[in-house]
Amino acid sequence: xxxxxxxxxxxxxxxxxxxxxxxxxxxxxxxxxxxxxxxxxxxxxxxxxxxxxxxxxxxxxxxxxxxxxxxxx
Amino acid sequence: xxxxxxxxxxxxxxxxxxxxxxxxxxxxxxxxxxxxxxxxxxxxxxxxxxxxxxxxxxxxxxxxxxxxxxxxxxxxxxxxxxxxxxxxxxxxxxxxxxxxxxxxxxxxxxxxxxxxxxxxxxxxxxxxxxxxxxxxxxxxxxxxxxxxxxxxxxxxxxxxxxxxxxxxxxxxxxxxxxxxxxxxxxxxxxxxxxxxxxxxxxxxxxxxxxxxxxxxxxxxxxxxxxxxxxxxxxxxxxxxxxxxxxxxxxxxxxxxxxxxxxxxxxxxxxxxxxxxxxxxxxxxxxxxxxxxxxxxxxxxxxxxxxxxxxxxxxxxxxxxxxxxxxxxxxxxxxxxxxxxxxxxxxxxxxxxxxxxxxxxxxxxxxxxxxxxxxxxxxxxxxxxxxxxxxxxxxxxxxxxxxxxxxxxxxxxxxxxxxxxxxxxxxxxxxxxxxxxxxxxxxxxxxxxxxxxxxxxxxxxxxxxxxxxxxxxxxxxxxxxxxxxxxxxxxxxxxxxxxxxxxxxxxxxxxxxxxxxxx
Numbered sequence: 025x026x027x028x029x030x031x032x033x034x035x036x037x038x039x040x041x042x043x044x045x046x047x048x049x050x051x052x053x054x055x056x057x058x059x060x061x062x063x064x065x066x067x068x069x070x071x072x073x074x075x076x077x078x079x080x081x082x083x084x085x086x087x088x089x090x091x092x093x094x095x096x097x
Numbered sequence: 098x099x100x101x102x103x104x105x106x107x108x109x110x111x112x113x114x115x116x117x118x119x120x121x122x123x124x125x126x127x128x129x130x131x132x133x134x135x136x137x138x139x140x141x142x143x144x145x146x147x148x149x150x151x152x153x154x155x156x157x158x159x160x161x162x163x164x165x166x167x168x169x170x171x172x173x174x175x176x177x178x179x180x181x182x183x184x185x186x187x188x189x190x191x192x193x194x195x196x197x198x199x200x201x202x203x204x205x206x207x208x209x210x211x212x213x214x215x216x217x218x219x220x221x222x223x224x225x226x227x228x229x230x231x232x233x234x235x236x237x238x239x240x241x242x243x244x245x246x247x248x249x250x251x252x253x254x255x256x257x258x259x260x261x262x263x264x265x266x267x268x269x270x271x272x273x274x275x276x277x278x279x280x281x282x283x284x285x286x287x288x289x290x291x292x293x294x295x296x297x298x299x300x301x302x303x304x305x306x307x308x309x310x311x312x313x314x315x316x317x318x319x320x321x322x323x324x325x326x327x328x329x330x331x332x333x334x335x336x337x338x339x340x341x342x343x344x345x346x347x348x349x350x351x352x353x354x355x356x357x358x359x360x361x362x363x364x365x366x367x368x369x370x371x372x373x374x375x376x377x378x379x380x381x382x383x384x385x386x387x388x389x390x391x392x393x394x395x396x397x398x399x400x401x402x403x404x405x406x407x408x409x410x411x412x413x414x415x416x417x418x419x420x421x422x423x424x425x426x427x428x429x430x431x432x433x434x435x436x437x438x439x440x441x442x443x444x445x446x447x448x449x450x451x452x453x454x455x456x457x458x459x460x461x462x463x464x465x466x467x468x469x470x471x472x473x474x475x476x477x478x479x480x481x482x483x484x485x486x487x488x489x490x491x492x493x494x495x496x497x498x499x500x501x502x503x504x505x506x507x508x509x510x511x512x513x514x515x516x517x518x519x520x521x522x523x524x525x526x527x528x529x530x531x532x533x534x535x536x537x538x539x540x541x542x543x544x545x546x547x548x549x550x551x552x553x554x555x556x557x558x559x560x561x562x563x564x565x566x567x568x569x570x571x572x573x574x575x576x577x578x579x580x581x582x583x584x585x586x587x588x589x590x591x592x593x594x595x596x597x598x599x600x601x602x603x604x605x606x607x608x609x610x611x612x613x614x615x
Contacts, residue, residue, distance in 0.1 A: 033408070034432040035470050061433025061465045062535065064381045087472060 030067060030093040032086040036060030041082055043093075047075045055093050058086065073097045107153070114152050114169040118192030126192050130290045131268060132334050134173045134188040137223050141186065141338040142177035149175040150209075154202050168193060171200035171226070174209045176218070179342050182350055182357075185213040188223030191268055196226030198273065206277075207249030214252050217351035219261040221341055224278050225268035247273060253280055257613040258453060261348045263341050266291045266327060267334060269311055271300075280615045282450050283344045283402060284327045285337045286317045293320055293327060325406040325439055343400050347414035347421040348454050352608050355599070356421040356456055361395040365418040365592035369393070372584035376502055376526035383429035386411055389461065389501070390426060393588045399424065407443030409434050409468075414456070418592040420599055423451035426461035429502075436508040437468035438476040441485040446615075448485070452492040453613045455605050457598040459591060460498045460513060465533070466506030486511035491611060495598035497521065499587055500578075504529040522582045522590060527569040534563050 036058040043055050054066045055075070073095035080092050117123060117133055126133055132140070138147055151174055155167035171193035176185055187209040194200030213220035236242060247253070256262050257280070264278035266286035275293045278284050286293060294301075294315035301307050301314065313319075321330030331337045349356045369392040377384060390399050390411070398416040408431040415424045425447065427434035436444070451458050467473070467482050489511050498513045498521040509529065513519055532540075538560050539546065549555035572578045582590065 034437075035468070035472055059381070061435040061468070062381060062533065063383050063429050063433030063465070065383060065430055065433070 028073070028095050029091055030055060030069065030095065032058060032067075032088060032090045032092055033065065034058075034060050034088045036065065036086055038080050038082050038084045038086060038092075039064065041078060041080075043075050043078070045075050045078060048097075049073060049075060049095070056080075067092060069093075069095060071095070110164070110167065111149075111152050113167050114155060117169060117190050118171075118194075122192035131191070131225070133192060134190040134223060134225065137188055137267065137334065137338070138173065138175070138177070138186055140335060141221065141223070141341060142179060142184075143181065146178040147175050147186075148177065149173065150212075151203070151205050154205065156202070170202040170205055171196050172205045174205045176212070179219075179221075179345055182345075183216075183218055184345070184350075185209050185216075185218050185220040186223065187220070189226035189268075189274070191225045194232075196268065196274075197232060198226070204248055207252065210249045210252040210256060213260055213262075214256055217260055217353065219263070219345055219348070219350055220256060221263045221265070222277050222281070223265050223267055224270050224274045226270060226274045247276065253277070254612075257282065257615065258352070258608050260351045261345055261454070263344060265337050265341060266293045267337070268292075269297065269315075271295065271297045279326055282348075282453075282613075283329070283341070285329045285331055285340050286321060286327045287334055287337055288317045288330055288332050290334075292316050322405045325403065325442060328403045329401075330405060344402070344414070347400065347416075347456065352453060352455070353606050355602055355606070356454060358419045358421070358599075359416065361398055361416050361419050363395040363398075363418075366589050368585040368589065370585065372587060375584060376524065378526075380502075380528065383433070385430070386426045386428045386461065386463070390415070390424060393461075393499075393591065394424065395419065402447065403443050407437070407439035407441075408432075409437060410440040410444055412443060412447040415459075417459070417588075417595040420595045421456055422595060423447065423456040423458045424461070425458065427463045429463055432468055433465050434463050434503070435465050435468040436478075436482055436485070437473060438478045438481040441478070441481040444485040445481075445488045448488040448492050449613050452488075452494045453609055455494055455602050457495040457595060457602075458492070458497070460496065462498050462500045462504055462509075462512045463502040464505060464509045464512055465503050467508045482508060482511075490514050493605065493609075495594075495601060497591065497594050497598075499591070500524065500527045500529070501584075502526050502528055505533055506531065520594070521578070522580050522587065523569055523573075523578045524584045524587075525569065525581055526584075527572075527578070527581070528567060529569070529572070530567075534560055534567065538563065 039059045040057040049069045051071045053069050055069055056067045058065045074097045076096040077094040123133055155169040157164050158166040171190040173190055174187040176183055187206055189196035262281040264281035264284040266278045269292045271294055292311045292315040298309055298311055317330040320327040329340055331340055372392055395416040399413050401413040409428055411426040411428050413424050415422055467478050496513055500523040542559050546552045546555050569581055573581055
């Protein structure tokens with residue numbers, strides 16, 4: 025199902041994670057913030073669901089398309 | 098003796114042609130969620146405006162000298178009107194031999210291309226065919242092979258510099274069909290029911306050993322979202338026709354004509370209060386650039402091209418006081434607005450489109466520079482980026498920049514031709530330089546910082562000192578920027594500019610020396 029895997033839109037560094045595993049999130053809710061080219065990019069849930077896994081930690085470097093969060097439900 | 102029997106015969110034959118590949122094939126087409134070529138043409142054009150050419154072309158069956166059946170050519174061609182303006186339209190009929198080239202009789206498609214060129218009319222290609230080579234079964238009939246030549250390709254290429262060309266991918270389209278879709282100023286494909294590739298799954302499996310389905314290989318998610326081979330993705334064929342009509346509404350019929358002006362009823366003096374606080378004071382905070390465009394451009398006039406690829410750059414057509422313009426804007430929500438190879442490629446095509454058809458360009462600038470890092474270097478960002486800069490410097494169409502925030506580096510220097518009059522307006526949120534202060538300090542003051550007892554404190558101290566010099570007012574004092582404006586005045590100023598730009602256009606008309614490429 026589309027929107028289950030939240031991936032990084034581009035290169036950058038994870039600066040803040042705003043949800044925990046098990047949390048229920050709404051469509052459009054901010055899940056984490058990635059800094060790219062000195063801009064804070066909010067990463068949002070494409071659809072509502074429950075956070076099944078968070079695959080990155082704050083401070084971690086990410087590349088385009090890297091898996092960030094898995095949603096279920 | 099009148100010619101009534103023959104006139105009746107014309108009508109009978111056109112009725113036979115209207116049956117296309119027969120009821121069973123038409124039903125199969127519909128079952129696949131697709132319209133027939135004749136339904137497509139009818140929905141694309143103004144009602145009743147289609148004038149067909151070559152309707153009588155087909156493979157006949159005669160009994161005792163009388164025609165009993167005819168399989169029409171699988172390419173339907175003619176002229177019609179879109180918003181009252183004449184266009185050439187041609188489409189593959191998938192219900193006859195899968196739209197493949199071996200179902201074509203004569204060079205109907207090539208005739209359409211030539212007609213567009215000689216009559217200087219926009220052309221719309223509704224592509225739904227399995228490829229130029231048709232089927233290898235043809236070889237059994239021909240008893241030979243041949244050196245390939247794309248039919249009428251000289252005209253297909255020449256059209257790009259003279260008239261608007263639109264390609265719609267409306268089925269599984271391979272090879273020549275795919276090339277016909279993308280050799281265009283604007284291309285569109287339908288989610289789920291259309292795929293585009295150089296070669297389809299069986300050929301891919303045989304050639305490179307990859308087992309892949311057609312949707313995975315060339316669905317709209319591949320091209321409209323990643324590869325950029327197709328500009329826009331839509332959810333239905335009707336949306337595709339609406340997109341084609343929308344795109345053409347901003348363009349002149351050819352490069353010898355002025356882009357059409359259309360009343361939008363929007364007040365040219367409209368000053369939006371929201372603009373005063375639109376750019377966050379926190380430099381690291383992004384904003385919704387499409388909302389910014391809505392506040393400035395004529396209401397609901399923005400037609401975005403290529404929304405889902407090269408996403409750090411937003412491109413589209415719009416109106417200001419009814420005048421058609423090309424609009425570019427950096428999107429801080431993608432790569433901070435940094436220009437990557439995909440965004441540069443998108444920028445080249447868009448600038449060329451605007452320059453070819455004399456659409457004045459408005460560039461909303463918030464450019465942190467070319468994308469950096471190993472992935473960006475491997476993608477050849479600097480060379481594609483340099484091509485984008487060259488496109489900007491080669492363009493001679495009127496150009497205005499609105500600097501809403503950052504202008505940094507080589508990419509920043511390529512947001513307009515800095516050596517001409519270079520009309521630009523800066524907002525008070527403007528922030529610019531060859532290098533950003535953060536990061537730049539470490540490079541320039543390394544020895545100073547390292548020699549300090551508290552390097553971190555020393556770095557911050559230098560940054561604070563330099564930061565105070567960052568105000569755009571200091572740049573304005575040195576005439577490094579001509580005007581800093583109240584953001585609320587942006588629309589009135591641009592509406593004044595666009596009228597002046599259109600006064601210049603009549604002298605600019607005609608083909609550019611530099612041809613347009615897909």
